[in-house]
Amino acid sequence: MAEYSISNLNKVVRGSKRATYDVETIHTILDDGFLCHIAYVYNHQAIVIPTAYARKGDKIYIHGSLKNRMMLSLLEAGTASISVTHLDGLVLARSAFHHSANYRSVNIFGTVKKVEDPIEKMEALKYVLNHMIPGHWDNVRQPNEKEFNATLVLEIHIETASAKIRAEGVVDDKDDYNSSIWAGVVPIKQVAYDPISDEQLPENTKIPEEVLRYVSKNKS
Amino acid sequence: MAEYSISNLNKVVRGSKRATYDVETIHTILDDGFLCHIAYVYNHQAIVIPTAYARKGDKIYIHGSLKNRMMLSLLEAGTASISVTHLDGLVLARSAFHHSANYRSVNIFGTVKKVEDPIEKMEALKYVLNHMIPGHWDNVRQPNEKEFNATLVLEIHIETASAKIRAEGVVDDKDDYNSSIWAGVVPIKQVAYDPISDEQLPENTKIPEEVLRYVSKNKS
Incomplete structure (x- = not known):
């Protein structure tokens, strides 16, 4: 079972029984979404933005306008943190304290670089579109030279990654099971x-x- | 119409016609969700984590274990960036380049502090639970002293904020309208x-x- 290496950055300390570094699990969670939240440092301040992405092997691809300040700052920062979260349910316990959520979540730390090679860049654009609707790239008009040149593609190489999964029912304190307070799970899906x-x-x-x-x- | 002030941090440069600083619009988008992505600087590195939140006026409340490393680092960082994103649809254009998404998204920059006052802290815990299921706090067993003391509540005061909304159909290049390539919107909802x-x-x-x-x- 291949695993991502554990560093100070991705080590899950709280709720570690829900954590995994298994590459396949992490890739599956990444492939189940196409919207990530990506954070980087800009002027000593963290900035987080939502964006579309694709995964290919150990690389995450994102794209945007050549003039996109966020993308340019991200490139300048050189490293990024990415979070992909799928919400699967609300866990409504008898006690306020044990309220929780069922979810599948991945956190990545990686290095950012610009994709310069034209063939690689076109491939990355294809990956991002196909990550949204598999196979749809071949149905549409592909980028012309002007569009291609106006697009910035960044590659984030996954250096460390971890996943957290909660997929169970309510867990309450022993004493609370004697109460008549309702408890249960409300499934959530996109x-x-x-x-x-x-x-x-x-x-x-x-x-x-x-x-x-x-x-x-x-x-x- | 009340607006958040515009700074270098929240000024929307790209797609500015979709941007707004209107307080009511921003609050409505925040109130339509309960999962945010929050980023902060830790060891010169940006870290982004998903977490539940509540909004009350110009404050965002989040909570976690007293021992939660992320929460403690966030408190130490002193400032945070928060993103809340609702995905409303996939915009599938005739051209790859004009593919987009319909969404409502808010970006916040704020200062972080610990909620120390016990009354304020209990109120914040109530807000977070009720932000998920309005009014549910009164149905459940409220935190006892041990649980209360083991919980860290952070308040993020909104210093600047902006919203971006895309809520329209496909916008393609003139020439592409003559093609026979299909285009349309796939509505998405949680x-x-x-x-x-x-x-x-x-x-x-x-x-x-x-x-x-x-x-x-x-x-x-």
Whole structure:
């Protein structure tokens, strides 16, 4: 079982029984989302922004405008912290203290660099789009030279990573089980609904299989 | 219309037409969620963690174990950046370049302090629980002295804040409208499902109104 190395940065101290450094678990959680929160240091201040991403091996790719201040500052910072969190449920205990959530969460620390090689850069753009809707890249018009040159692609190499997973019911204090206070779990899920086609499409334009597959996989 | 002041930290440069500093808009987006990503500087490195929160006026409250290294480092850092993001849809354009997402997102910069006053601290714990399920605090066993003392509550005073909202359809290049490539929006929503009552409850324990109301309000 391959594991990410444990450093001061990614070592999970609290709730460590829920922690894992297993590479496969971490990759699966990363592949289940496409929105991450990325933090970096700017003028001695931490800044966190939400952004789309893709994972390929031990690399995370993000993209943005060449003029995007956040992206440029992130590149200047050289290192970044990334969090991907999937909320799976509210854990409503008998006691306020034992309220919790079910979730799958990954924390990454990595080094940031600009993707310069044009072939690698185009591949990264493909990964990001396909990370949202698998296989959709081939359905759309790919970037022209102007668009390609206006886009900045950053690669964050995963140096250390950890995952935390909570996937269980209520855990209350012994004494509280005698009370008549209700307790339980409210499942939570991010779902997709049927696509709303653009009004300006030619009549009978078919929704691509890849989009339909994504929606059916993520329906409520 | 009250607005948060604009500084170098919260000024939205890219996509500024989607930006707002309106206090009411920002508060509404904050009140629509209960999971934030909070970043701070630790050993010259940015760290981002997901955590539950509540908003009351211009203050954000978070809580954790007294021994939580992240919470203690955050307190030591003294300032924090917070992001709250609601994903509302995937915007699938004809061109890869114009792919986007519909979302409501808030970014906050604030100063961190420990809530020392016991009355204020208990109130903050109530806010965090009620921010998840409005009114549920009164249904559960409230913290005893031991639990109360083992809990660290931090207050982040909002110094600057901005919101970005995208809530529209596909916007493609003129020329691409003549193509036969499909385009559209896939709506996305975080939904709640019927509560799963704890198996160890006494028979006929009723699910509280507040929980049922939350679920019915957040159903798919």
